[in-house]
Amino acid sequence: MIEVKNLVKRYGTQVAVDHLNFTLEKGKIYGFLGPNGAGKSTTMNIMTGYLGATEGEVVINGHDILKEPEAAKKCIGYLPELPPLYTDMKVEEYLHFAAELKKIAKKDREGQIGRVMELTKLGDVRHRLIRNLSKGYRQRVGLAQAILGFPEIIILDEPTVGLDPKQIIEIRELIRELAKDHTVILSSHILAEISAVCDYILIISHGKLVASDTPEHLEMQMKGSERLLIYARGIQSVVEGILSQVPHIADVSYTVLEDGTTKAEILEEEGADIREELFYAFAENRCPLLEMTKTKATLENVFLELTQSEEQEAPVSEQTEESVESEEEADESDL
Amino acid sequence: MKVIYKRELGSYFQSMTGYSFIAFFTAITGIYFMAYNLNAGYPYFSYALSGVMFLLTIAIPILTMKCFAEERKSRSDQLLLTAPVSLFEIVSGKYLAMVTVFAVPNLIFCLFPLIIKSGGNAYLKVDYLSILTFFLMGCVYIAVGMFLSSLTESQIIAAVTTFGALLILFLWDSLIQFLPSSAMGSLISILVLLSLFVYMIHTMMKNWVVTGVLEAAVLIGNIGTYVWKASVYEGLLEKLLGKLSLYSVFTDIASNHLFDISGIVVYLSFIAVFVFLTMQSIQKRRWS
Numbered sequence: 028m029i030e031v032k033n034l035v036k037r038y039g040t041q042v043a044v045d046h047l048n049f050t051l052e053k054g055k056i057y058g059f060l061g062p063n064g065a066g067k068s069t070t071m072n073i074m075t076g077y078l079g080a081t082e083g084e085v086v087i088n089g090h091d092i093l094k095e096p097e098a099a100k101k102c103i104g105y106l107p108e109l110p111p112l113y114t115d116m117k118v119e120e121y122l123h124f125a126a127e128l129k130k131i132a133k134k135d136r137e138g139q140i141g142r143v144m145e146l147t148k149l150g151d152v153r154h155r156l157i158r159n160l161s162k163g164y165r166q167r168v169g170l171a172q173a174i175l176g177f178p179e180i181i182i183l184d185e186p187t188v189g190l191d192p193k194q195i196i197e198i199r200e201l202i203r204e205l206a207k208d209h210t211v212i213l214s215s216h217i218l219a220e221i222s223a224v225c226d227y228i229l230i231i232s233h234g235k236l237v238a239s240d241t242p243e244h245l246e247m248q249m250k251g252s253e254r255l256l257i258y259a260r261g262i263q264s265v266v267e268g269i270l271s272q273v274p275h276i277a278d279v280s281y282t283v284l285e286d287g288t289t290k291a292e293i294l295e296e297e298g299a300d301i302r303e304e305l306f307y308a309f310a311e312n313r314c315p316l317l318e319m320t321k322t323k324a325t326l327e328n329v330f331l332e333l334t335q336s337e338e339q340e341a342p343v344s345e346q347t348e349e350s351v352e353s354e355e356e357a358d359e360s361d362l
Numbered sequence: 363m364k365v366i367y368k369r370e371l372g373s374y375f376q377s378m379t380g381y382s383f384i385a386f387f388t389a390i391t392g393i394y395f396m397a398y399n400l401n402a403g404y405p406y407f408s409y410a411l412s413g414v415m416f417l418l419t420i421a422i423p424i425l426t427m428k429c430f431a432e433e434r435k436s437r438s439d440q441l442l443l444t445a446p447v448s449l450f451e452i453v454s455g456k457y458l459a460m461v462t463v464f465a466v467p468n469l470i471f472c473l474f475p476l477i478i479k480s481g482g483n484a485y486l487k488v489d490y491l492s493i494l495t496f497f498l499m500g501c502v503y504i505a506v507g508m509f510l511s512s513l514t515e516s517q518i519i520a521a522v523t524t525f526g527a528l529l530i531l532f533l534w535d536s537l538i539q540f541l542p543s544s545a546m547g548s549l550i551s552i553l554v555l556l557s558l559f560v561y562m563i564h565t566m567m568k569n570w571v572v573t574g575v576l577e578a579a580v581l582i583g584n585i586g587t588y589v590w591k592a593s594v595y596e597g598l599l600e601k602l603l604g605k606l607s608l609y610s611v612f613t614d615i616a617s618n619h620l621f622d623i624s625g626i627v628v629y630l631s632f633i634a635v636f637v638f639l640t641m642q643s644i645q646k647r648r649w650s
Contacts, residue, residue, distance in 0.1 A: 097447070111441035
């Protein structure tokens with residue numbers, strides 16, 4: 028379990044992390060989501076003890092990262108943005124070094140290294156110099172290092188950068204596998220990445236936590252922005268006339284397009300579904316309805332909404348009950 | 363500590379650095395040994411060692427430049443600093459690895475007095491103590507180089523600044539002769555130095571009260587002493603800084619055959635200070 032309390036990191040006058048507060052439970056996959064430069068990597072660096080915070084504290088399994096660094100660091104496996112590799116070492120040699128560095132008992136080392144290489148599929152390159160490996164393999168060596176020793180908490184900073192689609196899927200499988208008995212925290216600026224694997228999303232923008240919730244809840248929040256979008260062949264007044272006959276419409280906005288069609292964005296009344304009525308209304312008036320779509324609030328919208336409205340200070344969501352079991356909708360098609 | 367030591371040492375011999383350092387050092391010393399001891403027949407190996415003293419200023423920066431600068435550049439320091447090892451273990455592991463590389467040519471040097479002995483008179487005690495002092499002096503230089511490497515990301519900058527710093531240490535005795543030796547001159551220089559030191563403390567603590575009290579103590583203490591007895595300050599600066607001379611400890615044993623224990627203590631203190639400063643510079647980087 029990780030508790031981050033009131034974390035602040037300043038570089039001179041620039042604030043990289045601005046009063047961040049959150050608590051991460053055991054055995055879930057957490058996603059840090061935010062645009063480039065939002066403070067994700069800085070937060071992770073502070074959580075792992077690489078950087079010191081200007082204010083605030085990080086407690087890992089009851090150990091303060093500053094007061095008991097060794098006990099706290101023992102619970103963490105970390106893959107930074109750039110995998111921390113010694114390019115003059117061979118893969119297996121490097122993992123041996125990492126294992127010893129992590130104080131894994133001598134008798135377990137061989138087994139652990141073998142297991143980790145199997146999980147990250149490094150068997151073929153085990154005797155090659157890291158210098159000669161491709162970006163994808165280096166990333167995997169970094170990942171192998173992070174999960175070595177199977178620490179309780181695994182922190183991965185943009186783990187799939189530089190990997191090909193097949194490897195990305197493999198890594199996601201691996202992350203899900205690991206999450207069965209570890210807490211995994213990963214960061215990304217790619218939404219599909221996060222929504223595919225994470226149980227819980229923390230959206231960070233300009234160093235602040237702007238939202239934290241399950242992907243489903245975040246989408247639910249945006250329900251209010253659901254619109255029904257129609258394209259009809261006809262001038263605006265005709266469309267207006269037809270729509271005035273249909274009940275349960277809260278608000279409409281019109282745009283007249285160059286080809287003589289009218290686009291109308293309809294906000295329905297709460298709980299109403301007017302699609303059928305709309306269809307018949309337009310049919311009765313012999314006005315061709317070219318297209319009708321329901322714009323569903325996606326995480327994309329949530330993300331853009333939250334990260335672009337910089338002035339909007341207040342955090343958008345409260346933490347919901349922990350017991351919400353999120354069915355993971357592994358959406359590989361998001362790729 | 364052991365794991366970092368092993369890796370560092372391995373990396374010196376994985377690349378050419380370790381081999382070329384040892385070869386370079388042994389070869390040049392061999393040339394001096396041949397010229398002074400074998401050809402000219404001088405029975406002290408320590409004399410040849412004094413001849414290669416300047417080599418340290420060139421060779422040590424090459425050994426130390428990569429130790430922290432490279433890690434910082436490749437970000438592999440993230441692995442070390444997020445692993446459950448203490449900073450002292452990291453720094454001392456790396457330091458001992460460099461000392462080990464430097465120890466190899468020194469062990470080879472231990473054969474040279476025996477070669478002299480095989481041809482006649484030899485002064486083993488003086489020669490071995492000279493080698494020990496030479497080795498310790500190299501260890502001081504390595505500590506300085508390690509500290510400077512921890513300040514930068516660039517190996518080149520690390521090497522050049524280390525070379526500059528070592529050159530100053532090498533020329534220390536000649537340099538301090540240029541310092542003012544009159545009482546007034548000494549007083550002013552000491553005030554300037556101590557004020558700089560107080561300023562440094564101020565930048566760290568940012569507390570005007572502490573700074574004010576310290577500066578007042580420096581001014582009143584020194585000026586008071588000066589008014590009371592000006593002769594105290596005559597040549598004082600030179601005397602004080604002369605205590606920090608590293609080279610004279612070596613020449614004492616090599617030329618005058620005096621083994622200076624207090625000089626060795628100065629060496630060890632230098633090493634401790636620079637290892638400490640290295641740790642501080644790494645800590646500082648984490649907090650700024």
